Amino acid sequence: MEQVLAVYQRPYNEQFPVVCVDESPKQLIEIRQYRSADGTRIEDSEYIRHGLGEIYMAFEALAGQRFVEVKDDHTAISWVSVMANLLDGPNETCVRMRVVGDNLSAHKPSAFYRVFSAEKAKNYLDRLEFVYTPKHGSWLDMAEIDLSILQRDCLNRHIATxxxxxxxxxxxxxxRNQKQAKANWQFTTKEARVRLHKLYPTT
Known part of the structure; x- marks a missing residue:
């Protein structure tokens, strides 16, 4: 936890951006519709499932920028694709990108070698620094904040495709990017040692 909080307390540096990454599934559902005799459109309670869309949120909180992709699945290959697209796209000129995220089995740096040649995989990994949230500590990932806002703003309804x-x-x-909407993160290491003191060993 303290490692994540220490990263958040660093000043903004466009050459060393801190990007929080998280993913969330969205069920694709089509609601049956028909028209009554008078031409009124009526939604039926019957629906058709069209699988899932996996939403990957990459949130650079200090810059107020986010990069969102929709993938078919939640696999190591999809995760590597998102990381590579960040380095080839919005963070193309950065020296090193610090990535805060969950320590899931699909989030392993070795997966880069399954997707790219050894040389290209190493070039990507040389520009990446992974900072993992602790077990049961996914709330430390600021990407969760933007995912919840996304859900509230435009995903709180059925989407078919x-x-x-x-x-x-x-x-x-x-x-959101035009507004440069940032996260007002105020939970610091000092506060953690007070509020979560039961988690620390005593001497």
């Missing part, structure tokens, strides 16, 4: 999901998210992302 992955294409529509991506389009809705793209519009939301553009508006």
């Amino acid at each position: 992955k294409e529509l999901l991506a389009a809705e998210i793209s519009v939301w992302q553009t508006k």
Whole structure:
């Protein structure tokens, strides 16, 4: 926990951005609709499932920027693709990108070698520094904050297709980035040692 909090307390440096990454599934559901005799559109209670869309949120809190992708699944290959797209896209010129995220089995640096040649995989990994949240400590990942805002703003309804999901998210992302909406993170290491003192060993 303290390692994550220490990263959050560093001043903004565009050459060494801190990017919080998290993912969340969205069930794709189509609600049956029909028209009554007078032409009124009525939604039926019957629906059709179209699988899942996996939403990957990459949130650079100090810059007020986020980069969201929709993937077909939650696998190591998809995660590597998101990391590579961050380094090739919005953080193309950075020296090293610090990534805060869950320590899941799909989030292993070795997966880069399953996707890219050894040389290219190492080039990516040389520009990445992974900072993992502790077990049961996913709340320390600021990407969760933006995912909850995304859910509230435009995903709190049924969406039928992955294409529509991506389009809705793209519009939301553009508006949030234009506003440079940041996270007001105030939980520090000093406060953690007081409020969570029971978690610390005593001497």
